[in-house]
Amino acid sequence: MCKQQLVVQESAPLRGTTRLWGAKNAVLVIMASLLLTRGKSRLTNVPSSCDVWQMIEVLKELGAAVVFDHDLGVLDIDTSKVFGHSISEHRMQKMRASVLVMGPLLARFGKAELSMPGGCVIGSRPIDFHIKLFRQLGIQVTLSGNKVQAEWQSRVGDARLILEYPSVGATENALMAAALSNSSITLVNAAVEPEVLDLVEVLKKMGADITVQVPATIIVRGVQELRPIEHSVIPDRLEAGALLIAAAITKGSITIPDAPVHSMGVFLEKLREMGHVVVESCDGVGVHLTATSSPRAVSFKTSPYPGFPTDLQAPMMVAQAVAKGESSICETVFENRMIHVRELQKMGAQIRHEGMYAHVHGVNKLYGASVIGTDIRACAALVIAGLVAQGVTTVTGLDHLHRGFANFEGKLRKLGANISESRVAKSDTQSGSTCVVGQLSVTNDIQK
Ligand code: UD1
Numbered sequence: 001m002c003k004q005q006l007v008v009q010e011s012a013p014l015r016g017t018t019r020l021w022g023a024k025n026a027v028l029v030i031m032a033s034l035l036l037t038r039g040k041s042r043l044t045n046v047p048s049s050c051d052v053w054q055m056i057e058v059l060k061e062l063g064a065a066v067v068f069d070h071d072l073g074v075l076d077i078d079t080s081k082v083f084g085h086s087i088s089e090h091r092m093q094k095m096r097a098s099v100l101v102m103g104p105l106l107a108r109f110g111k112a113e114l115s116m117p118g119g120c121v122i123g124s125r126p127i128d129f130h131i132k133l134f135r136q137l138g139i140q141v142t143l144s145g146n147k148v149q150a151e152w153q154s155r156v157g158d159a160r161l162i163l164e165y166p167s168v169g170a171t172e173n174a175l176m177a178a179a180l181s182n183s184s185i186t187l188v189n190a191a192v193e194p195e196v197l198d199l200v201e202v203l204k205k206m207g208a209d210i211t212v213q214v215p216a217t218i219i220v221r222g223v224q225e226l227r228p229i230e231h232s233v234i235p236d237r238l239e240a241g242a243l244l245i246a247a248a249i250t251k252g253s254i255t256i257p258d259a260p261v262h263s264m265g266v267f268l269e270k271l272r273e274m275g276h277v278v279v280e281s282c283d284g285v286g287v288h289l290t291a292t293s294s295p296r297a298v299s300f301k302t303s304p305y306p307g308f309p310t311d312l313q314a315p316m317m318v319a320q321a322v323a324k325g326e327s328s329i330c331e332t333v334f335e336n337r338m339i340h341v342r343e344l345q346k347m348g349a350q351i352r353h354e355g356m357y358a359h360v361h362g363v364n365k366l367y368g369a370s371v372i373g374t375d376i377r378a379c380a381a382l383v384i385a386g387l388v389a390q391g392v393t394t395v396t397g398l399d400h401l402h403r404g405f406a407n408f409e410g411k412l413r414k415l416g417a418n419i420s421e422s423r424v425a426k427s428d429t430q431s432g433s434t435c436v437v438g439q440l441s442v443t444n445d446i447q448k
Helices: 024-036 050-061 089-094 096-109 128-136 168-179 194-206 237-249 265-273 310-321 340-346 376-386 398-404 408-414
Strands: 002-009 015-017 040-044 065-069 074-078 111-115 139-144 147-152 159-162 184-188 209-213 217-221 230-232 253-256 277-280 287-290 326-330 350-354 357-361 370-372 392-396 418-425
Touching: 002 376, 002 398, 024 040, 024 050, 024 074, 024 096, 024 168, 024 194, 024 237, 050 065, 050 074, 050 089, 050 096, 050 398, 089 096, 089 111, 096 111, 096 128, 096 147, 096 168, 128 139, 128 159, 128 168, 168 184, 168 194, 168 217, 194 209, 194 230, 237 253, 237 265, 237 287, 237 310, 237 376, 237 408, 265 277, 265 310, 310 326, 310 340, 310 350, 310 357, 310 376, 340 350, 340 370, 340 376, 370 376, 376 392, 376 398, 376 408, 392 398, 408 418
Parallel strands: 015 253, 040 230, 159 184, 370 392
Antiparallel strands: 002 392, 002 418, 040 074, 065 074, 111 147, 139 147, 184 217, 209 217, 253 287, 277 287, 326 357, 350 357
16 A cells, blocks of 8 residues: 655745635634534635545534535535434544534534544643533533543533633633523633634624633623524634745745734744744735745744744744754643654754753754654644755655645645655555545645
C-alpha cells in the first residue's frame, strides 16, 4: 500500500495574493450545532478538509442528509430526519471534535451516548471540563469504561457556572446544551476565541438569546425552538498565520485580503517585532506582509485567546529557528505540543526542549531531511521549514495536515513554493492515523 508524502525544496520568496478558507475550528462546531434545528441549513466557505468530511459522517450517522460541493465550499445539511442520539466508537475515535455533538444532542433529544474521543498526540485532552459543566446544568453523566452516557435529570433553572479554565470545546458544548432550554445560564471565564464567537453568531441566527460580556462571560437565555440558518464561516486566522510565516521566512511578500486581522493582534505584533513589515487593513480584514531580510528572534508564550494561539506555536517556532538570536517559546495550553522539535532538529535547527519550553538558537540554514508531522499544525510547520532548507525535505504524516487544511500545499505552490507530491511504500513511513474520507483536496487544486 502507498502513502503520500510531500517533497519540499528550498524555494524562492513567496509572493502574491491568497485567500482563506473558513476556519476549521469554527466550521466543525457549527456543523454540530445544526443538530439543534430541524430543517435545511446552508454553510458557505467550508474547507474540504478531512475533519469536515469526518463531521459529515457523524451527522449522517445521526440521520442528517448532507450535500457538500467541496469545490465551492457549500455545505447543505438537512436535520429534519435526525433520529439518533448515539455515535459509534469507531466514529468517535476518528476525531476529537465529534464530542461537540454532545451538547446539541442533549438539547434536542435529552440524551446522548458516545465513547471517549480519541486521545491525541499533543496531550491527553480529557473531557472532564465538558462533563463538569453538563453536570452543573442538571445532566446526569455516567462513565463506564470508554462509554459516556448523558441524560437530563432535573433542569438546573437559572445558574451561574464558572469554568476553571476557558476550554474552547467545553464552552461550546455548554452553550449548545443551554440554548434550547427554559433556563438562563451564565458562563464565567468562558472561551472567547473568534471561532466560539462565530458559533454564538450562528446560534443567534437560529433564534437563540445570547449575550457576550467582556472580558469572558457568555449569558444564554434558553428558548423553545431554534431554526435552520445560512451562514458563511469566518476566515481561518490560523491558516492566515501559517501562510504569513511561510512568506516571512522565505523573505517574500504576500497579501491576504480576507485575513481577520482584528483577531490576530498578538501574533501580528510578534511578526513585527521580528522586523517584518505587516500592514493591516483599517477595517480589520486584510493584511499585507513584506518580510525583512534579517529577522530577529522573539520569545512568546501561548495562551487562550486573545493570547498567542497554540495552533501557531509550531509554525512560529520554525520562524525562530532561522532568525538571528535566541528565543524562548512557552507552550501553556497543551502539555505535549512540542514533538516537532525533534523533527526540526533533524533539519539542523538548534532547539533545546525542556518541559513546556523550547529554547531556540537561530541558525543561518536548515537542511533537508525526512520528517514526520504528528499533528495538524506541526505538519504545516514542517512543510514551511522545508521551504528554507537546503536540499530536499520529505514530509509524511499528511493525514494530519489534511485534517485541518484544505490544500495548504497547493496554496503555497501558487505563491511560488517548490512542493510536489509523491507516493511511498507505507512501510517506509511511520505516519500516524489515517483519514478515511474526503482526500479530494490532496490532488484537486481548489481555487482558493
Ligand atoms: C480547540 C481547537 C484546537 C485548539 C484548542 C485551544 C477545535 C476543534 N479545536 O480544541 O485547535 O488548539 O481549542 O485553542 O476547536 N482540557 C481539559 N479538560 C477538558 C477540556 C480541555 O483538561 O475537558 C485541556 C486540554 O487538554 C488542553 C486545554 O484544556 O490542555 C485546552 O483545551 P480546549 O480549549 O478544550 O481545546 P479543544 O476544544 O480541545
